[in-house]
Amino acid sequence: MIVRGISVIVGLAAVLSGPPVGAAPIGDPAAGEQIFSQCKSCHQVGQGATDRVGPHLNGIFGRAAGAHKGYNYSEGLHRAGADGLIWTAETLDVYLENPRSLVSRTRMNFRGLKDAKDRADVLAFLRIYSDNPSDLPEAEPTARGTDHDIDAEILAIQGDPEYGEYLSSECLTCHQRDGSAEGIPSITQWPEEDFVVAMHAYKSKVRPHPVMQMMAGRLNNEEIAALAAYFRTLE
Amino acid sequence: MKLNRRLFIGTGAAAAATLSAPMVLADGHAKPRVVVIGGGAGGATAARYIAKDSEGAIDVTLIEPSRTYFTCFFSNLYLGGFKEIDDLGHTYGALAAKHGINVVHDWAIDVDRDAKTVSLAGGDTLPYDKLVLSPGIDFVDGSVEGWSLAAQNAMPHAYKGGSQTELLRAQIEAMPEGGVFAMVAPPNPYRCPPGPYERISMVAHQLKAKNPTAKILVADPKPKFSKQSLFEEGWAKHYSGMVDVIGEDFGGGSVSVDPVAMTITIDGEETAVAACNVIPAMKAGRIAEMAGVTDGNWAPVNAVDMSSKADPDVYVLGDASQQGDMPKSGYSANSQAKVCANAVRGALTGSRVFPAKFSNTCWSLIDTNDGVKVGATYEATDEKIAKVDGFISQTGENADLRQATYEESEGWYAGITADMFS
Numbered sequence: 001m002i003v004r005g006i007s008v009i010v011g012l013a014a015v016l017s018g019p020p021v022g023a024a025p026i027g028d029p030a031a032g033e034q035i036f037s038q039c040k041s042c043h044q045v046g047q048g049a050t051d052r053v054g055p056h057l058n059g060i061f062g063r064a065a066g067a068h069k070g071y072n073y074s075e076g077l078h079r080a081g082a083d084g085l086i087w088t089a090e091t092l093d094v095y096l097e098n099p100r101s102l103v104s105r106t107r108m109n110f111r112g113l114k115d116a117k118d119r120a121d122v123l124a125f126l127r128i129y130s131d132n133p134s135d136l137p138e139a140e141p142t143a144r145g146t147d148h149d150i151d152a153e154i155l156a157i158q159g160d161p162e163y164g165e166y167l168s169s170e171c172l173t174c175h176q177r178d179g180s181a182e183g184i185p186s187i188t189q190w191p192e193e194d195f196v197v198a199m200h201a202y203k204s205k206v207r208p209h210p211v212m213q214m215m216a217g218r219l220n221n222e223e224i225a226a227l228a229a230y231f232r233t234l235e
Numbered sequence: 236m237k238l239n240r241r242l243f244i245g246t247g248a249a250a251a252a253t254l255s256a257p258m259v260l261a262d263g264h265a266k267p268r269v270v271v272i273g274g275g276a277g278g279a280t281a282a283r284y285i286a287k288d289s290e291g292a293i294d295v296t297l298i299e300p301s302r303t304y305f306t307c308f309f310s311n312l313y314l315g316g317f318k319e320i321d322d323l324g325h326t327y328g329a330l331a332a333k334h335g336i337n338v339v340h341d342w343a344i345d346v347d348r349d350a351k352t353v354s355l356a357g358g359d360t361l362p363y364d365k366l367v368l369s370p371g372i373d374f375v376d377g378s379v380e381g382w383s384l385a386a387q388n389a390m391p392h393a394y395k396g397g398s399q400t401e402l403l404r405a406q407i408e409a410m411p412e413g414g415v416f417a418m419v420a421p422p423n424p425y426r427c428p429p430g431p432y433e434r435i436s437m438v439a440h441q442l443k444a445k446n447p448t449a450k451i452l453v454a455d456p457k458p459k460f461s462k463q464s465l466f467e468e469g470w471a472k473h474y475s476g477m478v479d480v481i482g483e484d485f486g487g488g489s490v491s492v493d494p495v496a497m498t499i500t501i502d503g504e505e506t507a508v509a510a511c512n513v514i515p516a517m518k519a520g521r522i523a524e525m526a527g528v529t530d531g532n533w534a535p536v537n538a539v540d541m542s543s544k545a546d547p548d549v550y551v552l553g554d555a556s557q558q559g560d561m562p563k564s565g566y567s568a569n570s571q572a573k574v575c576a577n578a579v580r581g582a583l584t585g586s587r588v589f590p591a592k593f594s595n596t597c598w599s600l601i602d603t604n605d606g607v608k609v610g611a612t613y614e615a616t617d618e619k620i621a622k623v624d625g626f627i628s629q630t631g632e633n634a635d636l637r638q639a640t641y642e643e644s645e646g647w648y649a650g651i652t653a654d655m656f657s
Binding site for chain 1 (some may be wrong): 628642
């Protein structure tokens with residue numbers, strides 16, 4: 001049983017003394033607190049936490065992306081929230097691994113925690129400050145310790161821009177070639193890796209949005225690389 | 236000579252698809268010539284992509300009677316007061332100035348497929364190497380008893396954008412307090428499957444604000460319709476008690492109208508109406524029939540490149556085509572146009588031909604910031620354009636998602652019209 005608003009020390013003690021009955025721990029919160037030190041320049045968590053460069057993280061589990069009142073989120077996070085991105089153990093795990101896979105152009109300028117255990121530990125630490133039972137990580141055992149990041153070979157594929165130009169015509173029914181964004185984001189001049197990572201996140205359906213999941217779902221690795229190569233060059 | 240236009244390649248082999256040499260034109264004229272009939276979502280897109288991507292190597296002529304094209308998509312939002320008519324109007328200046336397309340504002344009145352020429356009402360005859368037909372829809376004579384095109388001012392169809400849409404909105408606004416707005420919904424297949432039901436939503440939105448005791452009466456010959464559960468949920472939520480749909484099981488297919496007396500009779504029961512929107516059964520735009528590429532009401536095409544089954548040098552796009560699983564929509568026509576443009580360019584200049592990919596999404600607005608959508612992806616098979624995957628909005632979605640869906644539809648409108656006209 002965890003009470004919201006308790007201090008970091010007390011909260012840690014509560015977890016360290018043993019996980020809730022019937023639930024397996026997702027990670028080591030004490031180790032997670034150590035790893036979280038690299039997040040602290042932007043994020044606070046625990047009693048008295050306030051929004052800084054990034055929003056405070058109390059109650060993050062179960063919240064919609066971009067939904068914490070009072071913090072000025074990027075357009076990308078607002079969009080992710082409207083698309084239905086909820087912060088659960090699984091989505092936070094993906095986000096901590098590579099923020100841009102779930103939210104393109106997020107202001108969270110963090111290259112990601114590549115070690116699944118590090119992420120599990122951080123999530124175990126953050127989880128102390130959330131109390132929504134329906135989103136407890138214990139309910140999602142399959143989400144733990146999975147690497148979502150894209151294989152280096154896929155990122156290394158050199159896209160064929162001419163094929164990308166043909167494929168892009170399908171994107172341009174909605175996304176404007178000149179980069180205008182009205183209700184639908186701009187996709188021109190992205191770093192190729194960001195483009196590839198985002199498309200694979202849609203393809204694997206960890207990133208919400210039915211149209212994009214469908215469109216990305218039938219593109220193979222070469223086609224995604226071709227599109228990334230083409231859109232990179234659009235002025 | 237004849238190129239193998241059925242060149243159909245696997246995705247992995249895309250790079251190998253370059254044709255060996257540009258086509259040598261049989262009669263020796265300088266540049267290959269493409270004539271596109273119809274400047275809507277199919278025709279404008281096809282003309283633009285063929286001209287843009289061939290970079291001057293192909294002469295492209297676009298024949299479209301209207302100098303300002305009013306989109307049929309989003310016209311329901313005009314009926315609902317969410318758009319003004321000018322928001323829906325687009326001109327062809329950029330297609331001429333930026334892409335070198337010869338835009339001819341005239342009616343195509345005949346096609347001679349043996350001579351490969353198109354005749355215009357103004358008297359000119361245009362030769363072509365490849366002809367793209369994207370004429371949209373016309374109506375089937377006699378499909379609604381008592382209605383004909385001569386009655387379209389008394390009972391507008393408003394199913395082609397522009398003056399008909401303006402007329403219908405004026406009639407809705409002029410309805411007496413508590414009057415009846417009637418709609419005769421069309422049988423399948425027809426342009427924009429959710430269109431009549433989005434229209435009901437938009438008319439209800441107007442009436443709820445300005446004439447809340449008015450009623451909407453719909454005669455529908457179909458047993459079910461697109462996004463039905465989403466619309467019915469929305470009508471119950473926003474317009475409770477206002478909308479009465481008489482479906483096939485209650486005689487909705489047995490309907491007649493009297494445009495002079497202003498009555499509608501459904502399954503023998505006559506009702507006086509203040510405004511009546513008759514959306515008749517549809518067929519391919521008439522020029523397709525005159526070109527001899529129709530079979531019944533529509534023009535069968537090969538899914539791989541949208542070429543007519545009757546003539547490999549004629550392509551039919553959008554509503555007029557009979558292609559398989561894609562709905563007749565502006566989005567579909569735009570998608571088909573790109574596959575067609577890639578194939579036409581490959582055949583005429585030897586540029587790379589990539590495998591056909593098609594997609595469609597239809598957004599509908601039910602009330603302010605309450606948008607829903609349905610969509611699918613498609614591929615070319617030997618028989619038809621076949622559905623691969625799809626999605627639809629769910630009932631009970633939260634308000635943020637519905638608002639995001641509506642905002643997305645506005646983004647799509649800006650996107651597709653830029654993709655057609657910029």
